[in-house]
Each structure stands twice: as C-alpha cells, then as structure tokens.
Amino acid sequence: MRKTLLRLVANGAAIGTMWLLAPPLLGQDEPPSQPGGRGGPEGRGARGGRGGGRGGRAALPPAGPVKRMADGKPDMQGYWNAGNNGGAVFEVQKHPRRMQSLPAGDGAIVDPPDGLIPYTAEYAAKAKDNFDNHLADEPELHCYESGLPNQMYRQFGFQIFQPAGYVVMNWEFMHAVRIIPTDNRPHSVPASAKLFQGDSVGHWEGDTLVVDTTNFNDRTWLDSAGNAHSDQMHVVERFTPADERTIRYEATIEDPRAYTKPWKVAFAFNRNMQPNYEQMEFACIEGNTDVLHYTPDAGGKAKSGAK
Amino acid sequence: MRIQLTALMMVAGFASAAVAQKGYTAPRTPDGHADLQGIWEVAKSPDRDLEASKLIVDPANHKIPYKSEALAQKKENAKNTVANDPLNKCFMPGVPRINLLSYPFQIFQTPDYVALAYEYIHNFRTIYMKRDRHLPDIDFWQGDSVGHWDGDTLVVDVGDFNDQTWLDKAGNYHSDQLHVQERYTRIGPDLLQYEATVEDPKVFTAPWKIRAELKRDTRPNARIMEYECQYLAEEAAKKQGK
Numbered sequence: 001m002r003k004t005l006l007r008l009v010a011n012g013a014a015i016g017t018m019w020l021l022a023p024p025l026l027g028q029d030e031p032p033s034q035p036g037g038r039g040g041p042e043g044r045g046a047r048g049g050r051g052g053g054r055g056g057r058a059a060l061p062p063a064g065p066v067k068r069m070a071d072g073k074p075d076m077q078g079y080w081n082a083g084n085n086g087g088a089v090f091e092v093q094k095h096p097r098r099m100q101s102l103p104a105g106d107g108a109i110v111d112p113p114d115g116l117i118p119y120t121a122e123y124a125a126k127a128k129d130n131f132d133n134h135l136a137d138e139p140e141l142h143c144y145e146s147g148l149p150n151q152m153y154r155q156f157g158f159q160i161f162q163p164a165g166y167v168v169m170n171w172e173f174m175h176a177v178r179i180i181p182t183d184n185r186p187h188s189v190p191a192s193a194k195l196f197q198g199d200s201v202g203h204w205e206g207d208t209l210v211v212d213t214t215n216f217n218d219r220t221w222l223d224s225a226g227n228a229h230s231d232q233m234h235v236v237e238r239f240t241p242a243d244e245r246t247i248r249y250e251a252t253i254e255d256p257r258a259y260t261k262p263w264k265v266a267f268a269f270n271r272n273m274q275p276n277y278e279q280m281e282f283a284c285i286e287g288n289t290d291v292l293h294y295t296p297d298a299g300g301k302a303k304s305g306a307k
Numbered sequence: 308m309r310i311q312l313t314a315l316m317m318v319a320g321f322a323s324a325a326v327a328q329k330g331y332t333a334p335r336t337p338d339g340h341a342d343l344q345g346i347w348e349v350a351k352s353p354d355r356d357l358e359a360s361k362l363i364v365d366p367a368n369h370k371i372p373y374k375s376e377a378l379a380q381k382k383e384n385a386k387n388t389v390a391n392d393p394l395n396k397c398f399m400p401g402v403p404r405i406n407l408l409s410y411p412f413q414i415f416q417t418p419d420y421v422a423l424a425y426e427y428i429h430n431f432r433t434i435y436m437k438r439d440r441h442l443p444d445i446d447f448w449q450g451d452s453v454g455h456w457d458g459d460t461l462v463v464d465v466g467d468f469n470d471q472t473w474l475d476k477a478g479n480y481h482s483d484q485l486h487v488q489e490r491y492t493r494i495g496p497d498l499l500q501y502e503a504t505v506e507d508p509k510v511f512t513a514p515w516k517i518r519a520e521l522k523r524d525t526r527p528n529a530r531i532m533e534y535e536c537q538y539l540a541e542e543a544a545k546k547q548g549k
Contacts, residue, residue: 144535168422281447
C-alpha cells in the first residue's frame with residue numbers, strides 16, 4: 001500500500017488527496033499572483049500557485065464589520081477559502097500520520113472532545129475497509145461532488161452569490177454547487193431522492209444562516225481517508241459572519257446508522273482578498289486519468305503494480 | 308396537470324413568432340433589470356440534430372453554413388456519433404448546446420453576476436456583468452461569458468472556447484474560433500426566449516442563428532436535481548461486470 005501511494009505521488013496527477021501534495025498547493029501563505037482580469041497585461045498562466053486568497057494578508061488593514069444586504073442580512077458574497085481545519089480534507093477526525101501521503105492533523109471535530117467520529121461498529125469497519133482497500137474509490141477521483149461536510153473544506157475556494165431568496169455556493173473544484181433557498185420552505189423532494197449534495201433548505205437566525213440538509217446518497221466520503229456515512233445522514237450547518245473577512249462555520253452531523261451520536265465540526269472561512277480574482281473552469285472527467293495511476297491492489301487500473 | 312401542460316404548449320405555440328405575450332412586461336430585480344430568475348428548460352430539445360429541429364432561424368433553410376472542408380469533417384463526425392460525441396464521455400457540453408439539452412437549469416441574478424446552474428452534471432456558468440472583455444490566452448469548455456442588458460434582454464458574449472465540444476448529437480461542430488452571442492428575453496411569466504448567434508470563421512461561411520423557447524418550472528418549491536453522468540456510467544459498467 002505504501003508503495004502504491006508513493007507511486008501516486010510520483011505521477012502527481014491525482015485529483016483527490018494527492019493534488020494537495022503538489023508543492024505549490026502547500027504554500028498556502030505564499031504571495032498570490034495577479035489573475036490578470038479585465039484584460040490586464042498578465043495572462044492567466046501567470047497565476048502560479050493555488051494558495052490563493054490568504055496571501056497579502058499582512059498588508060491588509062484590520063477587517064471591517066460584516067457587510068450588509070439591502071434587507072439588512074449579512075452580505076457574504078465574494079470568494080472564500082476554508083481556513084485552518086486540522087487537515088480535514090485529508091481526514092476530518094483527529095488523525096496520526098497515516099502514511100507518507102496523509103500527514104497527522106487534529107481534524108475539524110470539536111465534539112466529541114476526543115476529535116473522533118463516533119462510529120457504529122458497521123461504519124467503523126466500512127471506513128477501515130475504504131482506507132485499507134479502496135482509496136481509488138475516493139469519490140473525487142471519479143469527479144463526483146463531495147457532499148457534506150466534505151464539500152466545505154475542499155480545496156481551491158468557492159464563491160457565494162446571494163440573489164433574492166437564495167444563497168448559492170460554487171466551488172472551483174469540480175464546479176461543485178450548492179443551491180440553498182432561504183425562504184423558509186420545507187424539504188420538498190421525496191425521501192427516495194438520493195443526492196450527492198443533498199437537499200438544503202436555509203433560514204436566517206439573526207446574523208446566522210442555518211442550513212438543514214437531508215436526502216444524501218451514501219456515495220460520498222467525509223474526506224480522502226475514506227471516512228464514511230450512510231444515506232441516513234442529516235447535517236445542520238451554521239454560517240455566522242464575524243467580520244467582513246471571516247465566516248465562522250459549524251456543522252452538526254447525525255446518522256443513526258453510521259454514528260452512535262451526533263458530532264460537530266467547526267472552522268472558519270477566510271475571504272479571498274485578491275483584487276479581480278475570478279474562479280477558473282475546473283474540467284475533471286474531461287481529462288481524468290486518475291484511476292490509471294492507482295494500482296489494482298488499491299482498486300485502480302494501473303497496468304503495472306507498484307514495484 | 309394535463310390541462311396545464313396543454314395550456315403551456317398553446318402559449319408556447321402562440322409565442323413562437325418571437326413576440327412577447329401581449330402586454331407582458333417582465334418583473335424587476337431590485338436593481339431594475341428584467342427578472343429572469345427561475346428554473347428553465349427548452350420546450351423541445353433540438354439536440355438530436357440542430358438542423359432537423361428547424362430551430363435554426365437564419366439562414367432560412369435551417370442549415371448550418373459550413374465551409375466545404377468543414378462539412379466533410381461534420382460528415383466524418385456523423386459516421387460514429389456514439390463513439391465520438393463528447394457528451395457520451397460525460398464532458399461539458401459547451402455553449403449553446405448546454406442550454407438546449409432536455410435538462411433544466413436555474414438562473415440567478417445579482418448586480419455583478421448572472422449565474423446559470425445546470426442539472427446536467429452540475430455544470431455552472433458565471434456570466435460577468437461588470438467585465439467587458441474576454442480573458443486573454445485561455446480556452447474553456449464552456450467559454451468565457453460577459454453580459455450586458457439591451458433593454459429587457461440579457462445579452463451574453465461568449466468567447467475563449469476550446470475545440471473539444473460539439474453543437475449537437477449529429478456531429479455538428481466548431482473550432483476554437485467559436486464565438487456565440489446569446490440573448491435571453493422573458494416573453495411571458497413562464498416563457499423565456501433564447502437566441503444564439505453562432506460564428507466561427509474557420510468552420511462556417513457566415514454567422515447563423517438559433518431561436519428556442521424555454522419553459523419555466525412552475526411547481527412550488529421546485530429545484531433542479533442532479534444528473535451525474537459519470538456516476539451513472541460507472542454504475543452501469545459495474546452492473547455489466549466491466
């Protein structure tokens with residue numbers, strides 16, 4: 001297994017976990033390059049590293065208060081990146097260094113206090129099997145949307161739009177989308193509808209956007225390490241802007257089949273302060289050869305095994 | 308439901324002369340523009356064959372004005388559309404094809420953007436309303452979209468295409484010189500007129516134009532669902548033991 005993953009790093013082409021390991025991606029605090037919007041002199045190719053959004057922070061004045069929409073609700077529109085979340089995209093729970101490619105981290109779980117997912121026996125076994133035998137089945141390697149809460153700590157950032165009656169989120173990664181109506185509507189898709197991103201309905205409680213999401217399928221993972229949920233998952237999220245550049249985020253995850261009790265993640269989103277930043281088009285399946293880089297013992301299709 | 312559908316079809320028929328329903332004025336967004344927001348789907352998808360669909364309104368013969376060598380390429384494409392159609396690989400459809408599939412999409416408007424969220428493989432187009440030119444030296448599957456208002460019509464200029472998408476299932480195609488001007492006009496409460504003028508000096512002898520009508524999903528609390536092509540293809544392959 002270890003050799004399999006080393007081979008992956010050498011190929012350097014995977015979409016999921018391994019993308020994050022490319023040197024430019026680890027440089028989260030490196031200065032951003034200008035994206036060359038508005039027909040500026042620099043081509044888009046000059047963009048360089050993907051650490052975007054946090055660079056230049058030292059030169060910024062203190063953050064102002066939360067921006068407001070005309071109706072007084074917080075204005076969260078703009079580009080955002082998941083802030084420090086203890087390596088949740090690798091593994092959402094507190095984790096030791098699993099192997100070369102999955103470094104140790106505290107994860108993003110704040111409840112229970114041990115930082116671990118309170119699995120049922122069935123789903124503890126499923127997660128272990130995913131990690132031991134099926135890393136090439138990581139849904140993102142197959143260009144699937146990430147589901148919750150995984151979507152919220154996925155890389156490359158996202159844009160929030162607030163048209164009347166909705167909060168819409170669009171990630172550059174996999175052009176994933178969440179459409180959240182905020183008109184107090186009930187869930188109205190049938191229970192039989194099983195969706196990668198679930199069915200989200202939202203409402204405002206003061207300055208906090210509360211989003212209730214049901215109707216998940218069981219085909220998404222919680223992270224790149226194979227942590228799992230069933231189609232009984234129910235997620236309640238709270239987005240609370242703290243200032244113009246920060247949104248505090250909490251998600252409570254319950255799933256009576258997979259977990260013995262609800263558990264909670266918390267971290268923050270940081271506003272991308274690059275002027276003229278735009279998201280680019282992330283083509284996934286259009287050029288995806290990831291499973292060709294995984295050896296058969298990891299569920300992939302590489303012609304030669306790891307030697 | 309049947310009565311409602313019939314009524315909708317009658318409305319679509321009456322409006323097909325590209326005239327707004329009598330006395331209709333679109334509602335306004337807070338910044339005063341026509342409100343096009345809602346979930347829309349083409350009334351009758353022309354995707355099987357754009358030319359046969361007769362949605363090409365210019366030229367009058369409904370034919371795409373190919374250059375002779377390009378027509379040969381189209382005929383080559385048509386020999387094996389199952390293998391060659393990029394949609395059969397779950398690729399992004401490009402523009403205008405994505406608006407003309409039998410899958411709905413939702414329009415959102417803010418002062419700075421119009422966003423189009425598609426049920427078809429969660430494709431998403433951001434139309435930049437505050438940028439007036441295309442990005443230099445880059446190609447996109449879905450092109451780069453910049454928009455402005457011509458009265459109550461949203462006009463979107465789409466450029467920066469790659470040459471990897473087709474225009475329909477029949478092998479109609481374009482080069483990376485494709486340039487599309489789209490016009491979105493709400494001509495009734497539940498009807499959106501969509502026009503696309505298509506030009507590509509490498510492939511066509513002249514610009515040509517599509518006109519189609521999109522109907523609105525009027526069900527309460529309607530939402531677009533998920534059509535995840537790659538997932539469905541993989542599940543089907545598993546069932547066949549591949």
